[in-house]
Amino acid sequence: MDELRLIAEAKKGSKDALNELLTVNYKIVKGYIIKMTGDPNLSQDIIQETMLRACLNISKFKPKAKFSTWLITIATNVYRDMLRKKHPMEFITETVENNELGPEKAFEIKSEYKEIMDILIRIPYKKRAVFILKHYYGYKYEEIAKILSCPVGTVRSRLHNCIEYIVSEMERRGLINE
Amino acid sequence: MNNKEEVSLKKMDEIKDFDFDINVDISQIILKAENIKTNRKDKKELLLFLGSSLLIVSLVLYLGVFAGAQNLIIYFEIFFFALAPLLIIPAALAAKVKES
Numbered sequence: 167m168d169e170l171r172l173i174a175e176a177k178k179g180s181k182d183a184l185n186e187l188l189t190v191n192y193k194i195v196k197g198y199i200i201k202m203t204g205d206p207n208l209s210q211d212i213i214q215e216t217m218l219r220a221c222l223n224i225s226k227f228k229p230k231a232k233f234s235t236w237l238i239t240i241a242t243n244v245y246r247d248m249l250r251k252k253h254p255m256e257f258i259t260e261t262v263e264n265n266e267l268g269p270e271k272a273f274e275i276k277s278e279y280k281e282i283m284d285i286l287i288r289i290p291y292k293k294r295a296v297f298i299l300k301h302y303y304g305y306k307y308e309e310i311a312k313i314l315s316c317p318v319g320t321v322r323s324r325l326h327n328c329i330e331y332i333v334s335e336m337e338r339r340g341l342i343n344e
Numbered sequence: 345m346n347n348k349e350e351v352s353l354k355k356m357d358e359i360k361d362f363d364f365d366i367n368v369d370i371s372q373i374i375l376k377a378e379n380i381k382t383n384r385k386d387k388k389e390l391l392l393f394l395g396s397s398l399l400i401v402s403l404v405l406y407l408g409v410f411a412g413a414q415n416l417i418i419y420f421e422i423f424f425f426a427l428a429p430l431l432i433i434p435a436a437l438a439a440k441v442k443e444s
Contacts, residue, residue, distance in 0.1 A: 181374055188370045196366060206364035213368050221377030282359050301353065302360055329349060336352045 169233055176224050184224060188217055191234045194303070195241050201298045202245055204287045212248060216241040231312065235305075239313045242295055249291060278341065285335045289328055296321055297328040 175183030199209045299305040311318045336342045408417040
């Protein structure tokens with residue numbers, strides 16, 4: 167069944183359609199939130215809250231944009247709300263294990279992952295969201311502006327600042343050659 | 345895009361598929377949402393019922409006590425007890441049919 171039809175069914179109250187919609191879009195929300203937080207527990211809380219809010223407000227959703235865009239908007243709002251409540255975030259590289267590599271190489275990759283994730287996490291959340299949505303998910307500037315409720319020009323400048331920061335941090339940490 | 349930017353962005357791609365083992369039960373979330381919706385609906389209905397009851401009783405009391413229509417309370421009671429079952433039962437039945 168296509169997305170529009172699923173949305174229409176879900177709006178009518180079909181639990182199966184809603185379940186399918188959320189399951190199909192779960193991965194994208196999960197990936198986005200994991201990159202935003204770098205924290206498994208916080209990610210889980212945000213994803214659950216996002217899905218719950220989506221279920222409660224499905225009747226308000228207008229299919230002008232993709233369903234995933236709407237979910238990401240909700241997830242961003244939930245993350246912003248949670249940031250106001252609690253701050254500490256710890257980064258755990260629990261999934262960077264690779265048994266095929268030797269211990270030294272695995273350690274090298276693991277620490278590089280950690281460094282890269284650390285660079286991302288240190289970017290202010292509004293800029294981070296722009297970078298993640300543009301770089302990893304290929305959203306258009308207009309779509310990002312809509313998700314973050316800001317002008318397109320702001321999105322462009324945030325992305326520019328973000329890339330500048332990433333390049334300078336990569337250089338400082340010796341991840342790229344100067 | 346200069347070379348440094350290109351290399352940096354390529355490095356950033358390394359965490360593209362970064363993942364945590366997160367378990368989110370979507371069916372449970374849908375059930376939770378259903379419960380919340382039902383609770384909200386019940387609350388809304390209760391408030392509506394209390395509000396409208398208060399309004400009717402106040403109106404009858406006002407008319408009976410202050411506006412001089414003393415017999416109105418009796419007429420209202422007779423009217424209400426005679427007609428209420430004929431109105432409320434079909435209305436409740438219709439609401440139940442619509443819900444199911």
